[in-house]
Amino acid sequence: xxxxxxxxxxxxxxxxxxxxxxxxxxxxxxxxxxxxxxxxxxxxxxxxxxxxxxxxxxxxxxxxxxxxxxxxxxxxxxxxxxxxxxxxxxxxxxxxxxxxxxxxxxxxxxxxxxxxxxxxxxxxxxxxxxxxxxxxxxxxxxxxxxxxxxxxxxxxxxxxxxxxxxxxxxxxxxxxxxxxxxxxxxxxxxxxxxxxxxxxxxxxxxxxxxxxxxxxxxxxxxxxxxxxxxxxxxxxxxxxxxxxxxxxxxxxxxxxxxxxxxxxxxxxxxxxxxxxxxxxxxxxxxxxxxxxxx
Amino acid sequence: xxxxxxxxxxxxxxxxxxxxxxxxxxxxxxxxxxxxxxxxxxxxxxxxxxxxxxxxxxxxxxxxxxxxxxxxxxxxxxxxxxxxxxxxxxxxxxxxxxxxxxxxxxxxxxxxxxxxxxxxxxxxxxxxxxxxxxxxxxxxxxxxxxxxxxxxxxxxxxxxxxxxxxxxxxxxxxxxxxxxxxxxxxxxxxxxxxxxxxxxxxxxxxxxxxxxxxxxxxxxxxxxxxxxxxxxxxxxxxxxxxxxxxxxxxxxxxxxxxxxxxxxxxxxxxxxxxxxxxxxxxxxxxxxxxxxxxxxxxxxxxxxxxxxxxxxxxxxx
Amino acid sequence: xxxxxxxxxxxxxxxxxxxxxxxxxxxxxxxxxxxxxxxxxxxxxxxxxxxxxxxxxxxxxxxxxxxxxxxxxxxxxxxxxxxxxxxxxxxxxxxxxxxxxxxxxxxxxxxxxxxxxxxxxxxxxxxxxxxxxxxxxxxxxxxxxxxxxxxxxxxxxxxxxxxxxxxxxxxxxxxxxxxxxxxxxxxxxxxxxxxxxxxxxxxxxxxxxxxxxxxxxxxxxxxxxxxxxxxxxxxxxxxxxxxxxxxxxxxxxxxxxxxxxxxxxxxxxxxxxxxxxxxxxxxxxxxxxxxxxxxxxxxxxxxxxxxxxxxxxxxxxxxxxxxxxxxxxxxxxxxx
Numbered sequence: 001x002x003x004x005x006x007x008x009x010x011x012x013x014x015x016x017x018x019x020x021x022x023x024x025x026x027x028x029x030x031x032x033x034x035x036x037x038x039x040x041x042x043x044x045x046x047x048x049x050x051x052x053x054x055x056x057x058x059x060x061x062x063x064x065x066x067x068x069x070x071x072x073x074x075x076x077x078x079x080x081x082x083x084x085x086x087x088x089x090x091x092x093x094x095x096x097x098x099x100x101x102x103x104x105x106x107x108x109x110x111x112x113x114x115x116x117x118x119x120x121x122x123x124x125x126x127x128x129x130x131x132x133x134x135x136x137x138x139x140x141x142x143x144x145x146x147x148x149x150x151x152x153x154x155x156x157x158x159x160x161x162x163x164x165x166x167x168x169x170x171x172x173x174x175x176x177x178x179x180x181x182x183x184x185x186x187x188x189x190x191x192x193x194x195x196x197x198x199x200x201x202x203x204x205x206x207x208x209x210x211x212x213x214x215x216x217x218x219x220x221x222x223x224x225x226x227x228x229x230x231x232x233x234x235x236x237x238x239x240x241x242x243x244x245x246x247x248x249x250x251x252x253x254x255x256x257x258x259x260x261x262x263x264x265x266x267x268x269x270x271x272x273x274x275x276x277x278x279x280x281x282x283x284x285x286x287x288x289x290x291x292x293x294x
Numbered sequence: 295x296x297x298x299x300x301x302x303x304x305x306x307x308x309x310x311x312x313x314x315x316x317x318x319x320x321x322x323x324x325x326x327x328x329x330x331x332x333x334x335x336x337x338x339x340x341x342x343x344x345x346x347x348x349x350x351x352x353x354x355x356x357x358x359x360x361x362x363x364x365x366x367x368x369x370x371x372x373x374x375x376x377x378x379x380x381x382x383x384x385x386x387x388x389x390x391x392x393x394x395x396x397x398x399x400x401x402x403x404x405x406x407x408x409x410x411x412x413x414x415x416x417x418x419x420x421x422x423x424x425x426x427x428x429x430x431x432x433x434x435x436x437x438x439x440x441x442x443x444x445x446x447x448x449x450x451x452x453x454x455x456x457x458x459x460x461x462x463x464x465x466x467x468x469x470x471x472x473x474x475x476x477x478x479x480x481x482x483x484x485x486x487x488x489x490x491x492x493x494x495x496x497x498x499x500x501x502x503x504x505x506x507x508x509x510x511x512x513x514x515x516x517x518x519x520x521x522x523x524x525x526x527x528x529x530x531x532x533x534x535x536x537x538x539x540x541x542x543x544x545x546x547x548x549x550x551x552x553x554x555x556x557x558x559x560x561x562x563x564x565x566x567x568x569x570x571x572x573x574x575x576x577x578x579x580x581x582x583x584x585x586x587x588x589x590x591x592x593x594x595x596x597x598x599x600x601x602x603x604x605x606x607x608x609x610x611x
Numbered sequence: 612x613x614x615x616x617x618x619x620x621x622x623x624x625x626x627x628x629x630x631x632x633x634x635x636x637x638x639x640x641x642x643x644x645x646x647x648x649x650x651x652x653x654x655x656x657x658x659x660x661x662x663x664x665x666x667x668x669x670x671x672x673x674x675x676x677x678x679x680x681x682x683x684x685x686x687x688x689x690x691x692x693x694x695x696x697x698x699x700x701x702x703x704x705x706x707x708x709x710x711x712x713x714x715x716x717x718x719x720x721x722x723x724x725x726x727x728x729x730x731x732x733x734x735x736x737x738x739x740x741x742x743x744x745x746x747x748x749x750x751x752x753x754x755x756x757x758x759x760x761x762x763x764x765x766x767x768x769x770x771x772x773x774x775x776x777x778x779x780x781x782x783x784x785x786x787x788x789x790x791x792x793x794x795x796x797x798x799x800x801x802x803x804x805x806x807x808x809x810x811x812x813x814x815x816x817x818x819x820x821x822x823x824x825x826x827x828x829x830x831x832x833x834x835x836x837x838x839x840x841x842x843x844x845x846x847x848x849x850x851x852x853x854x855x856x857x858x859x860x861x862x863x864x865x866x867x868x869x870x871x872x873x874x875x876x877x878x879x880x881x882x883x884x885x886x887x888x889x890x891x892x893x894x895x896x897x898x899x900x901x902x903x904x905x906x907x908x909x910x911x912x913x914x915x916x917x918x919x920x921x922x923x924x925x926x927x928x929x930x931x932x933x934x935x936x937x938x939x940x941x942x943x944x945x946x947x
Contacts, residue, residue, distance in 0.1 A: 029428075029431075130308070130312070131312070133309060133312075134309055134312030134313055134316060135316070137309050137312075137313050137576045137579065137580070138313055138316075138317070138538075138572055138575070138576060139534075139535060139538035139575070139579070141538075141541055141542070142538060142541065142553075142556060142572060142575070145541060145556070145557060145560060146317065146320055146321075146560060146568070146572070147320060149324075149557075149560045149561065150320050150321060150323055150324040150560075151323065151324075222435065226437050226438075229437055230437060230438075230439060230541075230542050233437075233439055233542065233545075234541070234542070234545060234557065246437075249437075249439070249440060249443070253443060253546075256443060256446065256447060256451070257451055260447045260451070263440070263443045263444070263447065264444070264447075266440075267436075267437060267440030267443070267444070270437050270440065271432070271435050271436050271437070271440070274435040274436075274437075275431065275432060275435035278431060278434060278435050279431065282431075496717065497712060497714065497717040497718050498717060498718055498719055498720040498721070499720075500672065500712065500718075501710075501712060501718045501719065501720070501778070501781070502720065502731075503670075503672055503704065504670055504672060504704055504705060504709060504710040504712075504782075505704065505705035505709070505731065505732040505735070505781060506701045506702060506703070506704035506705035506706060506732060506735055506736060507701070507705075507731065507732070507735065508698070508701050509697070509701075516720055516723075519720075519722045519723075520720070520721065520722055593722065594721070594722055595721070595722060595765040595767065596721060596765070596767045599765075599767065599768075
């Protein structure tokens with residue numbers, strides 16, 4: 001008895017953040033995932049310190065073209081003699097930034113609209129939610145393809161397209177979370193003391209809806225990276241010669257018969273990144289929302 | 295129940311109008327139009343203007359949209375700018391290939407994931423469970439088109455078991471269906487497992503066991519039927535997803551389906567064909583999702599009761 | 612000892628614990644039960660005393676892992692349950708022994724009609740074909756006071772009391788020798804409670820079924836039972852026939868239960884609740900589990916665990932205080 005009492009008080013004293021960390025750190029998958037994410041983030045940030053873009057990443061060296069993996073070129077070389085390992089390393093920067101920026105776009109637009117819909121209700125909510133329905137009635141991939149092919153092929157349009165298609169989910173999640181928080185007493189109290197609506201939304205409601213939004217954002221970065229590389233694979237992404245992973249795959253596909261390593265490694269890079277993000281997101285969900293834990 | 299179906303069908307109309315509006319205007323934002331792309335070498339500006347006039351492209355976008363929707367009301371989805379064929383017919387020509395691939399993929403996914411999910415749930419926390427969950431996670435994280443490429447390398451280039459593309463032979467469907475199916479598997483296995491885990495905790499299973507029902511029947515009949523709703527939801531969403539065009543897989547395997555049609559017509563700035571195909575896809579998806587909702591009623595009598603109450607019939611007390 | 616064939620249940624020294632990641636819950640600690648045909652035993656105790664776990668153990672329905680069941684002897688109608696294979700167990704569940712659960716709201720499968728749920732065990736245990744099983748299921752519904760036409764309806768179309776009737780129909784469909792009723796009326800309205808108890812009593816007498824009535828309600832025990840066993844922290848602390856336990860109470864805990872009962876005839880008297888809570892089953896005290904809450908407890912009670920000892924007839928209680936000559940508990944003033 002006494003022992004459990006001590007444990008509970010101890011846990012309370014540690015506070016919410018510490019408790020979440022405690023849960024998270026016990027999840028091996030989540031820890032491995034987070035570690036890989038950190039390593040990838042490091043590579044993405046310092047790619048230009050690690051490698052010289054002009055000579056090592058896009059510089060052609062026809063003498064060494066189409067070499068199978070070796071000690072000199074770990075992942076082999078492509079049809080222009082460029083080292084695939086270096087290109088994948090540098091590509092981290094493109095894929096991750098597309099994923100992050102796209103999700104940020106979706107997050108900002110979606111959370112704002114969702115919060116407005118949930119907080120004000122009425123006709124405004126109706127308009128926002130019906131527009132969301134329309135946007136999500138078209139399959140995400142199709143919508144993204146339409147947007148990029150219309151706006152033209154560039155990294156910004158790629159981010160925009162993937163970002164827009166992730167708006168509906170953020171709208172729905174935020175609205176649902178706001179709805180559950182809206183009628184709680186501390187929100188009533190803030191209204192009573194005369195805070196402006198904007199202050200109430202951003203200071204009192206949103207911070208209390210953060211968990212599902214954070215989890216969704218993490219998992220969305222993962223799927224945004226896949227979407228972005230898919231669009232690049234179709235030739236609708238980052239223009240050549242930038243070493244975006246999807247473009248690398250698209251390039252490798254032409255040589256799939258005889259040089260299959262060109263197809264293997266870029267895909268592996270995508271998979272590992274996405275896997276790490278998914279494991280991290282799953283762990284976050286389990287620790288942020290203990291109710292969902294099985 | 296009929297009234298519920300009609301209501302749902304009516305609700306599709308504003309969504310279709312919204313989608314067509316959205317696509318039509320996004321297409322209008324594009325620099326250049328179909329005429330630029332298909333004009334013969336050396337055509338003069340006047341020639342181009344004449345073609346535009348013929349196609350009605352010299353009109354403002356709002357006028358074109360209203361005209362287009364007017365045609366839609368009569369069931370006329372317009373004529374492709376490029377091939378000059380009827381949009382509806384062109385779409386319908388490509389649809390069977392997509393449907394065939396969709397159902398084959400769903401079949402692969404369901405046959406593998408549902409048993410695996412049940413197996414994992416009944417052995418929660420064991421090594422087998424952990425391994426299948428890790429595999430599901432890996433499947434979830436694999437870009438689908440990459441998996442397709444790997445399958446081509448393994449089964450088509452190395453051991454020449456299946457063709458790498460086209461839809462001429464029956465065996466051609468194997469690799470694309472496996473590609474899409476494996477991609478769907480991850481989500482479906484996880485859903486089946488978590489839904490089963492929820493149900494396996496329920497007290498009515500204890501009642502069934504106390505009646506002497508064999509464990510296998512308890513799991514496969516008593517538990518599974520209660521776990522079906524989330525499983526059906528995911529299968530339905532996935533079916534809608536692949537019917538909407540698995541653009542990537544269709545590209546990788548040169549599968550002549552709807553996804554490829556849309557991408558090709560986008561490249562040609564063929565607005566009527568793009569808009570028409572996307573509207574058709576939206577309608578198709580809405581119908582699939584409606585069918586899923588109706589299937590709920592078959593599976594769960596409580597949901598059926600709700601639909602019937604909506605119709606206003608008095609419940610027996 | 613009665614004749615062997617007369618015994619429905621013989622259970623010696625049952626121990627059940629749940630081994631969890633961080634702790635071990637000792638739910639049942641050495642319980643023995645013996646029941647004759649036609650007898651009704653009341654198993655009384657607070658929530659968490661291990662009553663349900665004991666009941667589930669008879670059918671071997673304890674989830675394992677985390678449950679670990681140990682028992683010296685467990686025979687149902689002369690058949691050794693401990694040696695049975697899974698399929699043999701599945702054959703006696705619902706036919707020799709059946710069980711009624713506490714919450715009728717969650718105990719019926721929402722996606723099958725009530726008729727199907729009754730017919731299912733008939734098909735399984737009585738080798739009836741679909742039609743005959745269905746007819747007999749309808750008969751069972753009528754027996755528990757539900758019109759037979761309602762067999763095609765689903766659980767959500769029934770009220771709580773009606774659902775419990777359905778559950779009784781399921782439990783009795785194959786005429787079990789032993790019926791375990793786990794708080795069958797706790798979740799029901801008071802008026803419905805009386806109906807259900809009446810129904811159970813009537814059916815039990817008609818079929819000469821033995822019943823284990825698990826409850827925390829002494830009123831129900833007085834109403835329906837021949838014998839009583841009072842459980843506390845996974846042990847039986849007092850047992851005997853109704854008269855012995857109710858009118859010659861030996862254990863301070865049993866006495867406490869009586870003193871906590873409101874008495875409508877003497878409303879001026881204050882209730883005397885038992886202070887404190889049941890001990891944590893993951894961390895049971897070394898001595899008597901009730902000692903921390905007991906008014907009569909001595910130092911010895913904290914050190915040594917009392918065993919059941921006889922008080923004449925079938926009456927037994929586990930309390931160290933009786934080792935001192937002349938000890939007797941004081942009947943609470945609120946009891947009549």
